[in-house]
Amino acid sequence: MSRKEQILKQLAARKKAFTILGSVVVLCAVIFGLYWGFYGSRYISTDNAYTATEIAQVTPEIDGTIKAVNVVDTNSVKEGEILVEIDPRDMQVAYDKAKANYDRAKIDFDRRKALSTSGSVSADELTRSENDLAQASANFREATLNLERTTIRSPIDGVVAKRQVQLGQRVRAGTPMMVIVPLLKLHVDANFKESELEKIHIGQKVRLTSDLYGSRVVYQGVVDGFSGGTGAAFATIPAQNATGNWIKVVQRVPVRIQLQPEELAANPLSVGVSMKVRVDTRSD
Known part of the structure; x- marks a missing residue:
């Protein structure tokens, strides 16, 4: 093979290589364009x-001693389900006293109100009796609420996590007990x-x-x-x-x-x- 033929053959091979390379570059550009047009962009x-x-933080609203803990970490609970019970005896005593005072104040006010129409009871005395009844009623509502607060229920549906409260533990209002994860x-x-x-x-x-x-x-x-x-x-x-x-x-x-x-x-x-x-x- 002559020198000229060798050169022509090399040029043809190079041209073919560049053509293939150009085709690959164009194909890559087309693929990238399609990718960018349909996905990348x-x-x-x-x-x-x-x-x-x-999450929902569970804390007591009153001081007291833990009587029962009904759940552990990973338990699934429903809204309203009882989680913890605080010993209710102190709150029960306070409730009974408040109820007795309220009943007495109610009877006393009703009697004075009935007598006031005949003038047997002065307006000032009736007002004092009405104020006593209002105070007794407020104390009774507070005692009722505190007694209800001895039962701590789940505020939401979820899973118990980070339970920190133990049976017999003395807790104060606001003490973190656990969290409920919805x-x-x-x-x-x-x-x-x-x-x-x-x-x-x-x-x-x-x-x-x-x-x-x-x-x-x-x-x-x-x-x-x-x-x-x-x-x-x-x-x-x-x-x-x-x-x-x-x-x-x-x-x-x-x-x-x-x-x-x-x-x-x-x-x-x-x-x-x-x-x-x-x-x-x-x-x-």
Whole structure:
């Protein structure tokens, strides 16, 4: 083969290689364009997301000694179910005294009111009796309420967590006893980059999966609201950027995503579970 033929063959091979390379580049560009047009520009995703909920704190409203504790951590409870009972004897005595005083004051007032029409009882005396009845009535209502407060019921449906109260313990009003976690009212706090928030709006549909179940369980959520500040703004020790060595860091803003109770009932989640979130920005 002559020198000229070798050169022509090499040029043909190079041309073929460049053609193939160009075709690959064009194909990649087309694939990327299709991806961006149908997916990348439509969906915004993050795995910096966790389940959360508004828990109910259970505390006594009176001082007393614990007579019974009917639940332990992980127990499911219904609204109104009895959680804790405080020894009612002291409150029962106070109730009986208040009721006796009220009954006596009521009888005394009724008698004076009947006599006042004939002039046998002065207006001042009737007024004092009426005031005594009002005071006795208030004391009786307070004693009744305190007696009812010896029975502590669940304020909501949920699961018992952080139980701290023990049988025989002397507690004061406001002492934390436990919390009730409403697992069917969980939401997700998804932390998106501040540069991504422009496309996210309330009402957009969200696809979620959890690390607990993996991709086999998909939750359908809705964007419910935005936090009033970034995570760094609400940190215990907020960042101090007014320094000479300041470096810009992209901040993340929590976005609240509402979950469906029926999906949570079918596949329960716990508070703090990691989630993967994908927002459909064209669904509003």
